[in-house]
Amino acid sequence: MRTAGIDIGSITAKAAIVEDGKILGTKIIFTGYNAEAAGLKVYEDLLSESGLDTSSISKIVSTGYGRNSVKFSDKTFTEIMAHAAGAYFLNSKIRTIIDIGGQDSKAMALDERGKVKNFVMNDKCAAGTGRFLEVMARALEVNLDEFGAMSLQSKLPSRISSLCTVFAESEVISLIARGEKRQDIIAGIHESIAARVSSMLARVGVSEPMMITGGVARNAGVVDALTRKLGVKIAVSSYAQVNGAIGAAVLASSI
């Protein structure tokens, strides 16, 4: 059975096609202001890149904050279910997931069948998410893709104490003014994210093995900071950013 999953996040829209335990293709585009159009575009782009026809797709599930904007999906699931299904599909041993996306960060505990036992999400505040990193990258005039590698060079991470994105940005600007090294500031930013996420993890309980998903998983500096903070190994899949879409496609095969 060939199924598709579409994950409309606050920054990017992702699509994945799955068939009999295999990933046939994935695609990521920017969501922009029109979530509905982004859902359609990412799906059509993926179909044409994979050389597949709409008629060959049996079921479609949409997920993410824009899940209800995808009018052509057969069913919607929340990103919590989708990430759990995706992680279980990629590695059925995973018991804890950290997902850091554009505006959400969440921790999920899974049982041995890959079902969500419990989850915690950030609320009211986007600190510690992808959007937070984007703001910091702009303040530091560094391409976000270089954040990971740069922070790994740091010997003495700066201390970022503010919990608020806007105030943390001012804090970063004052650190720049004080002449602190960029890599130290970036490492400090990653540590502040790790501190936030680990308190959410403590609420759901940490069971190994653990996996990180979402766009921020691409940042090796965040993964490193979290690994050191938690003292456990964290699996990073090459599909981390499209994990929600893969999970949605997996869920589509069971509806």
Added chain:
Amino acid sequence: MNSDNSDFLKTLGIYLLSQAKKFSLKFKKAPTMKDLMMVYYSEAKSARLTGKKVAWITSGGPVEPLIAMDIIPIYPENHGAMIGASKMGAGLCEKAEAMGYSNDLCSYARSDIACATVNGGPIGGLPRPDMLVCCNNICGTVLKWYEVQARYFNVPLFILDTPFCHTGYSEEAARYVRAQIDEYILFIEDACKKKYDFERLRQVGHLSYEGQQLWQAVLDTAAHRPAPMSAFDAFYHLALIVTLRGTKEAVNYYQQLLATMKDRVARGISVVPNEKYRLLWDNIPIWPRTRWLSQKFASHNACLVADTYTSAWCGAMKYIDESKFLDSMAEAYTRIYLNIGVDEMAKMVIEMIDKYNVDGFVLHSNRSCKPYSFGQLDIQRIVEKERGIPCLMIEADMVDDRSFSESQISTRIDAFMEIIKDRKKTEG
């Protein structure tokens, strides 16, 4: 009646009508909630003309000694709920913040303090108090809040200090609170300039107890599957056990309400069509969003069958001895849900989970109410360990809708319901 009063009644009528649409019930032998509240507030508003006294009192304060002396009790917290329900909370909270009050302060306090200065809100401000009665069994904020209002209205304030009961009720605590009840009686005598009527208090105590028993019985009908009422109905019908506890009107009303609910049970009528999932709610309602939340849960075929909030007005009934009302009242008011240790609270929550047979536990982490929200994470852990049901924490505020993020909360509820549905499916 002067024009001030007729304006008040008009505003009050409009408010009550706006709230009555969904939950109001008509009874053969009792007036509607709207009519009762209309009479209650208009009597208080015209108290100056009729020579009656008005006392503002905290929601957990002992009201029976006031009722027995014909003093009209007015509840700023109930008013706060009305402000929240009519979505005027954010505006009044902003006003309070402009007056210098921190946005970390309780939104009932902020909206009430702001409202008093502008006679704003859904009913154009509360009837002016002749005295204030503050019992700290619900929180510590009320002490400062009532001090502010005592200064503003220049009226006497009585403070009843109820020590926190981590476990049990010590002999010292009993003596301490009981002694204050005597002072309370003296305070009332002084305010009314007449001798206290203990015989009348006995009757009021009896009615209060009867009202609480009936309220508990009403809530108990939701133990039936499908539930004839939800916590959202309870949030509406609660008003009388709070404001008119100890009166014949409250007893009559709840007798009729109980009969209606029993009739619904007998006829298999459920408040949520296709009730499939039963949930327990913790903390004060998110007043500006009760309708949205009730629709949201109903869209998942889920019914909030019980809550720790409305049951708090009958939860300490076990400590009341009708024959020794004054003594036992001291204990009952001291050992209410918000004035006991987390382990004791968790025990009550688990009793409710079993009694109402619930599939999940929804906790409103209420930015305003620290004593209610502080131990929630521990209670959640205890519930997960003891009963293994899914728990959901929603971060919001009871009045200030600036603290409500709809899309975030919507996703949490959807995910929570997905987990419950999945589990029920697996369990068969």
